[in-house]
Amino acid sequence: MHSKIVIVGGGAGGLELACKLGRKLGPESVMLVDSRLYHIWKPSLHEVAAGTLDVHQEGLSYQMLAHDNRFTFVYGPMLALDTAQRQLTVGAIFSDDRLEQVLPERRIGFESLVMAVGSTSNYFGVPGAAEHTISLNATEDAERFRLTLLKLLTLAELKKSTQPEAGIDVVIIGGGATGVELAAELREASGVYAAYGFRQLQAERDVRITLLEGAPRILAPLPEKVSAAALELLQQRAVKVVTSTRVTAIAADSVTAGDTVYPAQLVVWAAGIKAPDFLRELGLPTVKSGQLDVGADLAVKGFDHIYALGDCAACAGPDGKLVPPRAQAAHQQADYLLETFMRRHQGKPPQAKPYEYRDYGSLVSFGRTTSVGSLMGSLKGLSWFVDGFVARMMYVSLHLMHHQAVLGTVRTGVLALARFLIKRSTPLVKLH
Structure with missing residues (x-):
């Protein structure tokens, strides 16, 4: 197998770049490699975890996107990289019971490579964090949280008649956007769960949520x-x-912070991220955080044919500060690399202007009705505070803009309408 441009990682930035390049260059020139079959917008994983968003309705098939956007999709995890031969190795795929090999290990040759593998949780050496917490890194993590929550709600409901104090203690570690959004979404969802059959549970009293x-x-x-x-x-x-x-320290049923021990049946780790560990084993330069060290053109330092974008790339701005790990940064970097590859395809000289991150502000969701955030103005340091319904509509529009980039305007509109109608005829939370 061979492709002119191979993109590893189908997150927000990698998928947008594959779709935009594919529409211009075709499947013989553009290939996307990912270890999963479905794409979901990572900022919506807190909704999947709370049960207010059904991942099976939200997920977009990479194979469908590849067909519609004219790129090639390869299913499997990246295992190794041969920089001299310009080849990468994609691992085999096995059945769910691991007894049957569905796809063999494969080697893919490339002319240019883009690493867009995102990030994973950084536990900072806290004892018990890896074993006793759930991190919302991927859809399976969010689904595991949701199913565990549903099981705990059922057990609490059964105990309520004999143990009036029965309930659930949820501890969320990390007060960034993920932790805050999950806390708000979980509170909203807990009220809906109580109405859908858990009649002995009172959401605010019996689903106890602590954010550290x-x-x-x-x-x-x-x-x-x-x-x-x-x-x-x-x-x-x-x-x-x-x-x-x-x-x-974190145990199976508690979280210790200083001198205080918080009871916890369900713990979410949202206190920090790092680049995937395997990046250090590829023979490419990395920084202390494990991210790939890239220059102002997003090329990995020392390699003019390997690039990186998104959370896995350590890209310094003109002020020396690293670009923050945000979806808007990945979106901007994808557009920058699109211009890089198109100029090369057209025989034009490379871009003279280096990549520079532009902060358009941040929005934080608080359930279905409201959001809060700040919008950055065109003048440096100028920002506007927004909240309520207007902020919520702007938050929703970010998701639609991502869908528009990979599905097109018409299909995004149809999909948004279909989901609006489906939500009117299905439970407000996923109950199975």
Whole structure:
């Protein structure tokens, strides 16, 4: 197998680049490699975890996207890279019971390679974190959280008649966007679950949610006004928020932070991310965080034919600060590399202008009705605080813009309408 451009990783940036290049260059020139069959927009995983979004309705088939956008899709995990021969190895695929090999190990030759493999959880050496927490890195993590939550709700309902204090203790570690959004979504979902058959459970009393954050405030990278508004919304939803606290140990039924032990049947780790460990084994330069070290043109340093974008790339801006791991950064980098490859295809000289991250602000979801955030103005340092219904509509539009990039305008509109109608005829939470 061989392709002019191989993209490894079908997240927000990698998939958008594959779709846009595929539509221009065709399947013989563009290939996407991913270890999963379906794509889901990562910022929506907290909704999957809470059960308010059905991953089987939300997920987009890579094979369908490859057909519609004219790129080639290869299913399997990347195992190794031969930079001299310009080849990568994709692992075999086995059946669910691991007894039958469905696809063999494969080698893929390339002229240019783009690494877009995203990030994974950074546990910072906290004892028990890897064993006793769930991190929302992928759809299977979110589904595992949802199924565990459903099981715990059922057990609490059964115990309620003999143990009035029965309930669920959920601890979320990390007060960034993922942790805050999950806490809000979970509170909203718990009320719906209670109405759908868990009649002895009172959501705010029996589903006890605690959010632990090491910084002095939640959403620390965002403006203080956004943080304060988010805190108020969480407190209105009976979410206990504890800041300036460090988790020191996690057990099967508790979380220890300093001198305080919090009971916990379900723990989510949302306190930090890092690049996937296998990147250090590829023979490419990495920084301390494990990210690939890239230059201003997004090429991995020392290699003019290998690029990286998104969370796995350590890209410094003009001020020396690394580009933050956000979906909008991956989107911008995909567009930058699109121009790079198209200029090369057309025989034009490389881009003279280096990649520069533009911060358009951040929005944080608080369920189906409201969001909060800040929008960056064209003047440096100028921002506007937004909240309520307007912010919510802007948050939803970000998801639609991503779909528009990979599905096109008409299909995105049809899909949005179909999902709106489906939600009117199905449960508000997934119950199976």
